[in-house]
Amino acid sequence: xxxxxxxxxxxxxxxxxxxxxxxxxxxxxxxxxxxxxxxxxxxxxxxxxxxxxxxxxxxxxxxxxxxxxxxxxxxxxxxxxxxxxxxxxxxxxxxxxxxxxxxxxxxxxxxxxxxxxxxxxxxxxxxxxxxxxxxxxxxxxxxxxxxxxxxxxxxxxxxxxxxxxxxxxxxxxxxxxxxxxxxxxxxxxxxxxxxxxxxxxxxxxxxxxxxxxxxxxxxxxxxxxxxxxxxxxxxxxxxxxxxxxxxxxxxxxxxxxxxxxxxxxxxxxxxxxxxxxxxxxxxxxxxxxxxxxxxxxxxxxxxxxxxxxxxxxxxxxxxxxxxxxxxxxxxxxxxxxxxxxxxxxxxxxxxxxxxxxxxxxxxxxxxxxxxxxxxxxxxxxxxxxxxxxxxxxxxxxxxxxxxxxxx
Amino acid sequence: xxxxxxxxxxxxxxxxxxxxxxxxxxxxxxxxxxxxxxxxxxxxxxxxxxxxxxxxxxxxxxxxxxxxxxxxxxxxxxxxxxxxxxxxxxxxxxxxxxxxxxxxxxxxxxxxxxxxxxxxxxxxxxxxxxxxxxxxxxxxxxxxxxxxxxxxxxxxxxxxxxxxxxxxxxxxxxxxxxxxxxxxxxxxxxxxxxxxxxxxxxxxxxxxxxxxxxxxxxxxxxxxxxxxxxxxxxxxxxxxxxxxxxxxxxxxxxxxxxxxxxxxxxxxxxxxxxxxxxxxxxxxxxxxxxxxxxxxxxxxxxxxxxxxxxxxxxxxxxxxxxxxxxxxxxxxxxxxxxxxxxxxxxxxxxxxxxxxxxxxxxxxxxxxxxxxxxxxxxxxxxxxxxxxxxxxxxxxxxxxxxxxxxx
DNA sequence: CCCATTTGGCAAGGTCTCTTACAAAGTTCC
DNA sequence: GGAACTTTGTAAGAGACCTTGCCAAATGGG
Numbered sequence: 001x002x003x004x005x006x007x008x009x010x011x012x013x014x015x016x017x018x019x020x021x022x023x024x025x026x027x028x029x030x031x032x033x034x035x036x037x038x039x040x041x042x043x044x045x046x047x048x049x050x051x052x053x054x055x056x057x058x059x060x061x062x063x064x065x066x067x068x069x070x071x072x073x074x075x076x077x078x079x080x081x082x083x084x085x086x087x088x089x090x091x092x093x094x095x096x097x098x099x100x101x102x103x104x105x106x107x108x109x110x111x112x113x114x115x116x117x118x119x120x121x122x123x124x125x126x127x128x129x130x131x132x133x134x135x136x137x138x139x140x141x142x143x144x145x146x147x148x149x150x151x152x153x154x155x156x157x158x159x160x161x162x163x164x165x166x167x168x169x170x171x172x173x174x175x176x177x178x179x180x181x182x183x184x185x186x187x188x189x190x191x192x193x194x195x196x197x198x199x200x201x202x203x204x205x206x207x208x209x210x211x212x213x214x215x216x217x218x219x220x221x222x223x224x225x226x227x228x229x230x231x232x233x234x235x236x237x238x239x240x241x242x243x244x245x246x247x248x249x250x251x252x253x254x255x256x257x258x259x260x261x262x263x264x265x266x267x268x269x270x271x272x273x274x275x276x277x278x279x280x281x282x283x284x285x286x287x288x289x290x291x292x293x294x295x296x297x298x299x300x301x302x303x304x305x306x307x308x309x310x311x312x313x314x315x316x317x318x319x320x321x322x323x324x325x326x327x328x329x330x331x332x333x334x335x336x337x338x339x340x341x342x343x344x345x346x347x348x349x350x351x352x353x354x355x356x357x358x359x360x361x362x363x364x365x366x367x368x369x370x371x372x373x374x375x376x377x378x379x380x381x382x383x384x385x386x387x388x389x390x391x392x393x394x395x396x397x398x399x400x401x402x403x404x405x406x407x
Numbered sequence: 408x409x410x411x412x413x414x415x416x417x418x419x420x421x422x423x424x425x426x427x428x429x430x431x432x433x434x435x436x437x438x439x440x441x442x443x444x445x446x447x448x449x450x451x452x453x454x455x456x457x458x459x460x461x462x463x464x465x466x467x468x469x470x471x472x473x474x475x476x477x478x479x480x481x482x483x484x485x486x487x488x489x490x491x492x493x494x495x496x497x498x499x500x501x502x503x504x505x506x507x508x509x510x511x512x513x514x515x516x517x518x519x520x521x522x523x524x525x526x527x528x529x530x531x532x533x534x535x536x537x538x539x540x541x542x543x544x545x546x547x548x549x550x551x552x553x554x555x556x557x558x559x560x561x562x563x564x565x566x567x568x569x570x571x572x573x574x575x576x577x578x579x580x581x582x583x584x585x586x587x588x589x590x591x592x593x594x595x596x597x598x599x600x601x602x603x604x605x606x607x608x609x610x611x612x613x614x615x616x617x618x619x620x621x622x623x624x625x626x627x628x629x630x631x632x633x634x635x636x637x638x639x640x641x642x643x644x645x646x647x648x649x650x651x652x653x654x655x656x657x658x659x660x661x662x663x664x665x666x667x668x669x670x671x672x673x674x675x676x677x678x679x680x681x682x683x684x685x686x687x688x689x690x691x692x693x694x695x696x697x698x699x700x701x702x703x704x705x706x707x708x709x710x711x712x713x714x715x716x717x718x719x720x721x722x723x724x725x726x727x728x729x730x731x732x733x734x735x736x737x738x739x740x741x742x743x744x745x746x747x748x749x750x751x752x753x754x755x756x757x758x759x760x761x762x763x764x765x766x767x768x769x770x771x772x773x774x775x776x777x778x779x780x781x782x783x784x785x786x787x788x789x790x791x792x793x794x795x796x797x798x799x800x801x802x803x804x805x806x807x808x809x810x811x812x813x814x
Numbered sequence: 815c816c817c818a819t820t821t822g823g824c825a826a827g828g829t830c831t832c833t834t835a836c837a838a839a840g841t842t843c844c
Numbered sequence: 845g846g847a848a849c850t851t852t853g854t855a856a857g858a859g860a861c862c863t864t865g866c867c868a869a870a871t872g873g874g
Binding site: 017238362366 | 420421422423424425429430434435454455456554580581604605628629637641643645649651652653654655656657658659660662663733734735737738740741742769771772773775
């Protein structure tokens with residue numbers, strides 16, 4: 001609606017016939033991704049281009065080693081059609097989830113199939129250099145296992161807690177990753193995968209992307225993933241795209257002024273986080289007199305067994321979450337809110353009902369759907385893959401078209 | 408990042424040479440908007456196209472009556488260049504701000520110059536039919552004044568309170584516009600400007616667009632306009648575009664759970680709204696013992712004269728606003744927050760300092776800039792104009808290119 | 815008054831895509 | 845098993861677009 005430079009302006013990029021060809025090849029490439037194994041006539045149908053043009057594009061794409069023929073489709077009447085598909089080895093994406101207790105890595109080919117993966121327990125407290133060396137070793141194992149080479153990796157996507165400050169190249173608000181708040185620390189990550197391009201993204205943001213690509217957010221334009229576990233965060237998807245905010249801090253709802261308590265008391269932790277996170281649940285249960293509670297799961301199990309105190313804790317938790325969501329919904333008006341993270345996944349069945357009920361009193365219009373994530377602990381890794389795949393597909397095409405135009 | 412149908416996909420639209428021409432003409436058209444009076448060589452430079460192509464595009468655009476020559480640029484060495492500009496009469500935009508006490512109308516030509524406008528006092532309580540008839544009459548006056556015809560209006564943009572529910576064609580949450588909550592009522596607005604296309608947008612959303620096009624939001628990608636007056640609302644601009652939300656209710660922050668008070672007590676009004684709006688300020692001042700206070704302005708004037716009670720009211724108001732903004736900032740992480748509406752404009756000088764200070768204790772990272780709107784009561788009308796102009800420019804081009812391709 | 819400089823127009827050439835036509839390779843039916 | 849039919853793939857010709865290169869026109873300065 002508005003543009004820099006004062007007033008509004010319509011878009012439009014000038015082009016010549018040469019870029020027309022690139023555009024069409026890109027369209028064919030994208031269509032093959034969408035349709036899988038596909039014949040020339042089907043591509044002509046899908047893109048609106050003529051058969052000869054499709055043939056031209058395919059020979060170019062095949063010479064660039066982006067697609068390959070995979071046999072004939074026979075059975076129906078008429079001549080058998082030669083089928084084409086994306087060449088999976090045309091690109092590799094390394095997805096890395098650097099969590100509090102685990103690191104998870106997945107190496108996926110360009111069509112998104114995971115060729116190799118690892119889940120490793122963290123000792124905790126590793127220095128940045130140690131962590132990078134460790135991840136680098138795991139990456140080499142994965143690459144070997146997949147039958148690829150380290151240099152084949154098109155793009156690496158790291159999911160980490162905290163906020164990636166691009167100006168200083170450091171990680172803010174990530175107490176579980178000591179040493180990464182040093183200016184320039186992020187650049188160390190280039191060493192994990194042989195200086196391939198890499199992206200660092202907030203873990204909860206990636207979980208939201210994962211939810212949009214593989215989970216409940218599929219086909220939903222605007223939704224939010226609220227992550228409730230040891231910490232609290234939110235990933236926002238708007239118009240099908242991850243929204244990061246001006247500083248990359250969109251969705252940092254741990255600081256929402258919710259629940260009783262002086263804001264100044266809980267400085268540095270965030271008000272919502274201190275009352276609604278896993279620790280908050282345990283603390284409240286203990287305060288109300290439950291014995292032997294060490295984890296939030298204990299409380300939820302007790303609530304499922306109809307323990308009256310545990311039920312009160314769950315009700316309070318639902319109330320806190322609902323009040324936080326009321327703010328989110330008022331600002332964003334999403335179509336869907338997904339609850340993820342340890343508490344969201346484990347206790348989704350207990351919470352969704354009371355949260356939704358409570359929201360009816362707090363929200364002006366219709367309450368959006370509230371659902372519990374189905375991706376579990378995979379959400380961040382899948383989100384990293386999804387981000388990596390979209391970017392890698394562009395990168396691979398760009399590179400191929402830039403290098404192979406002659407002849 | 409994610410698409411319906413399962414997984415991510417790169418874009419790309421297939422095209423033929425014919426659409427190439429349209430693309431280039433659109434690019435030239437857009438460039439003339441950006442540069443104003445401009446010569447052929449300048450357009451060639453700006454678009455990257457060659458001189459003959461520019462000439463071709465210009466003859467087409469001139470034949471479509473979208474641009475016109477405006478004389479020669481002489482003075483420098485070399486042959487004088489023939490300058491072209493947008494033909495202002497190629498399109499007209501009618502902007503209408505239907506407020507609580509006033510209606511404001513502006514008729515702008517395609518380059519955005521206001522050719523005629525009206526500010527009229529509302530009697531209040533008009534039926535939809537009466538309102539439409541009144542607006543229709545005013546529109547005819549404007550059109551006459553501008554030397555245009557009613558059929559020349561390319562697009563009408565209405566700014567109203569409430570939420571335009573497109574499914575039922577009615578207006579929700581707009582108590583000041585009785586009768587417009589009836590299903591299909593919105594369609595009556597087509598009668599204002601002879602069945603020209605029209606758009607109905609929330610007034611605060613339009614104010615945000617106006618701020619982005621003509622005010623403090625120029626060149627800012629992500630910002631929010633918080634409107635504080637008789638009611639409270641917010642317009643959200645993300646990636647330079649207005650964000651409406653799934654139901655068109657994004658930014659309905661009047662229901663934020665802020666301030667003391669039972670949520671159930673203030674149902675239907677919104678908690679934030681009841682404490683922070685103009686009425687809330689007056690109520691608080693009276694409760695604290697101020698005499699003869701009838702409007703929020705009285706309180707702010709007294710505060711400027713260092714009245715201690717008024718100062719306390721202002722401090723409380725700042726505190727409420729800051730708490731609301733804390734939620735907005737946590738969710739959206741905007742680069743800038745603009746305070747608009749009666750209170751935002753009148754008392755911006757008093758509020759911005761304390762609000763910013765208070766936010767430092769409530770926000771995780773850097774506090775975004777907080778500024779008071781400079782557009783005053785014009786914001787909604789200017790936003791309607793901005794929305795209308797972008798859309799009208801596309802419409803006019805589309806129409807011209809669709810009609811004049813032969814020869 | 816002549817020259818350097820810039821602008822505008824025209825013709826030729828190259829690239830892209832589409833349409834049309836035809837050859838190639840299956841299936842169906844007798 | 846073979847003929848007819850249907851679908852696929854390729855080749856040639858034509859149309860549309862943009863660009864390069866060249867020349868005429870117009871303006872200011874010396």
